[in-house]
Each structure stands twice: as structure tokens, then as C-alpha cells.
Amino acid sequence: MPALEHQKSDAAVQRLTMVLVGQEHPGSVFEEYEGPTILLALAIYLSWFLLLAFHKALPWWIVAPLAGYVVQWHFSLQHEAIHSMRGLSKWLRMALVWPPIGGWLPYELYRRSHVQHHRDSHLTYPGQDTESYYHVDEEWEDYANLWRGLLIINQTFLGRLVLGPFLRTPWLYVKEVKKIILGDFSNVAIWLRHFAGFAMILTLANHFNMPAWQYVAEFMYPGLIFGMMRSFTEHRWSERPSDRTAVVESNWVFGLLFLWNNIHAVHHLCPALPWYKIPRVWREHRRRIVTHNGGFVFRGYGEIAWRWLVRPNFIPVHPRSRVR
Numbered sequence: 001m002p003a004l005e006h007q008k009s010d011a012a013v014q015r016l017t018m019v020l021v022g023q024e025h026p027g028s029v030f031e032e033y034e035g036p037t038i039l040l041a042l043a044i045y046l047s048w049f050l051l052l053a054f055h056k057a058l059p060w061w062i063v064a065p066l067a068g069y070v071v072q073w074h075f076s077l078q079h080e081a082i083h084s085m086r087g088l089s090k091w092l093r094m095a096l097v098w099p100p101i102g103g104w105l106p107y108e109l110y111r112r113s114h115v116q117h118h119r120d121s122h123l124t125y126p127g128q129d130t131e132s133y134y135h136v137d138e139e140w141e142d143y144a145n146l147w148r149g150l151l152i153i154n155q156t157f158l159g160r161l162v163l164g165p166f167l168r169t170p171w172l173y174v175k176e177v178k179k180i181i182l183g184d185f186s187n188v189a190i191w192l193r194h195f196a197g198f199a200m201i202l203t204l205a206n207h208f209n210m211p212a213w214q215y216v217a218e219f220m221y222p223g224l225i226f227g228m229m230r231s232f233t234e235h236r237w238s239e240r241p242s243d244r245t246a247v248v249e250s251n252w253v254f255g256l257l258f259l260w261n262n263i264h265a266v267h268h269l270c271p272a273l274p275w276y277k278i279p280r281v282w283r284e285h286r287r288r289i290v291t292h293n294g295g296f297v298f299r300g301y302g303e304i305a306w307r308w309l310v311r312p313n314f315i316p317v318h319p320r321s322r323v324r
Contacts (some may be wrong), residue, residue: 034087068222076259106194134318155312165224243294265293
């Protein structure tokens with residue numbers, strides 16, 4: 001892109017960001033003290049507890065999608081705590097979202113890695129973007145054929161939903177074990193707290209006659225599936241950083257589930273914008289945001305499934321290995 005076009009693009013981004021930042025401020029005392037988000041947290045924990053307590057009264061094929069929805073809803077709340085909720089003190093934000101009902105990832109590690117992900121100039125770069133699905137070309141060539149095949153299947157919508165949780169979570173644990181083997185114990189205390197919290201979750205589940213394997217199968221795994229659906233085509237490589245972040249227009253069922261993080265370009269433009277203000281900002285500034293992200297917009301997850309159900313959305317080899 002010529003230098004003049006770069007300058008125009010940067011100026012447009014600055015103007016749009018200034019408009020969005022103006023929307024961050026609370027409009028009432030209720031918003032100032034995080035009233036909408038506290039009510040949301042109560043709804044999430046109450047829903048989780050009721051599903052746990054009355055799971056015997058429902059067939060598994062009803063419990064699993066509902067429980068998965070609630071677990072992913074809680075993960076969205078954790079995401080909100082990372083970026084927003086400034087009306088609450090840091091320790092209170094932590095306490096509100098820390099309980100590990102999703103099981104697989106400690107909130108403290110998620111917060112650390114996700115902040116790194118928000119360096120937009122590094123988006124999609126393997127080794128720099130902590131949430132990238134891309135791989136360096138040299139490493140890709142060294143992978144076994146079976147592993148490359150699994151990674152390509154993981155780039156299909158169906159593959160991401162079914163295999164994604166099994167590929168994503170073990171990789172995290174392998175990395176953490178390697179750190180300990182190499183003498184890095186910096187995360188051990190975080191994991192010990194996480195395991196203690198999750199043990200309490202499983203103890204409560206057992207009290208309601210739900211064994212650990214069933215909690216994993218009906219709560220954890222479906223929750224991961226919903227998360228994989230949201231992140232499937234959230235980012236892609238493009239020369240312009242602003243073109244790397246998508247918008248998925250969806251209904252209130254998925255919008256509320258993801259706290260409108262599916263309108264992801266808005267989130268990256270203004271990370272501190274509260275979840276309940278994102279839909280209005282999108283409606284009011286849709287044209288400018290679509291211009292900003294190069295038209296990287298989908299009408300819903302149905303469109304994404306139709307296009308990439310069994311076809312990869314991209315081969316996960318990054319065009320460049322380093323940020324210029």
C-alpha cells in the first residue's frame with residue numbers, strides 16, 4: 001500500500017477509534033458500578049448451578065448444549081473482565097470470574113496471553129499472536145503428514161468443532177509441562193490454585209451424582225465447542241492489520257453467548273467498550289467499521305458453516321514468519 005494510502009487509513013482508524021472510545025463511559029450510576037455485568041454474572045452462575053443440580057431430570061442431549069452454552073458464557077464473562085468492568089476493583093473482578101467452571105484454562109493465564117493477543121500489528125503471526133492458528137513455513141515442512149492433515153482438518157468448520165478441543169487443550173498442557181522441565185516454575189502456583197478450584201467444582205458435581213467424566217463430557221467439551229465456533233474465522237492474515245479481524249453478524253442467542261465479541265472488529269478497535277454497548281455501536285457505525293476491516297463480515301455462523309463445513313478456510317501456513 002502506498003505511503004499516502006497508509007496515512008489516510010491510519011487517520012481514518014484514529015477518527016473511528018476516538019468515536020468509539022467516547023462510548024466507553026458509563027451512562028448511569030447503574031452502569032458505573034457494573035450493574036449489567038453483575039446481573040449477567042448472577043444469571044450465569046445460577047444457570048450453571050441449576051443445570052448441575054437438576055441434570056438427572058433432563059436427558060443428556062438437552063443438558064450438554066445448555067451446559068456448554070453456560071460454560072462458554074462464563075468464558076465470555078472472563079473475557080469481559082480482562083478488558084472492561086473498571087467500575088469494580090481488580091480483586092473483585094478477579095473474584096467474580098475466577099471460578100474454573102470451564103476447567104481447562106486458568107483465568108490468570110488466559111488474561112496474560114489474551115493481552116498479548118491484542119497487539120494488532122502482530123495479529124496472526126505464530127509465536128507472537130498467542131491465539132493464532134497459523135504455523136511458520138519451516139516448522140510446517142517438518143511436521144509429519146498425519147499432523148499436517150489434522151491441522152488442515154482443524155481449519156474446516158466441522159473439524160474445528162469436533163477435533164479443535166482435542167488439539168487445542170493438550171497443546172497448552174504440553175507447553176506448560178515443558179516449562180517446568182526446563183526449570184520455569186512461574187506458573188505452578190497458578191495451576192495449583194486452578195486445580196484446587198476445579199476439584200471443588202467436581203466435588204459439587206459429585207454431590208449431585210455427576211461423576212467427573214460426565215462433567216467433562218456434558219459441561220467442558222460442549223463449552224469448548226461453542227468457543228471453537230466463535231474463534232473459527234475470527235482472524236485471518238492480511239497485509240493491513242485492520243483487515244485481519246472479522247465481524248460475524250448473528251442473532252441474540254449467539255450474541256449474548258459471546259457478549260457480542262462476535263462483532264470482533266469493534267472489540268479490537270475499542271477493547272474496553274462494555275459488552276452491552278457493542279450492538280448499538282455496530283448499528284450506528286456499521287459502514288465505517290466495514291470499511292475499516294476491508295469487508296471481512298459474515299451474516300452469521302450459518303454462512304460460515306455453509307462455506308467451510310468440510311473445506312478449510314485457509315491452509316494454516318503463515319505467509320510471513322516475522323513482523324517487518
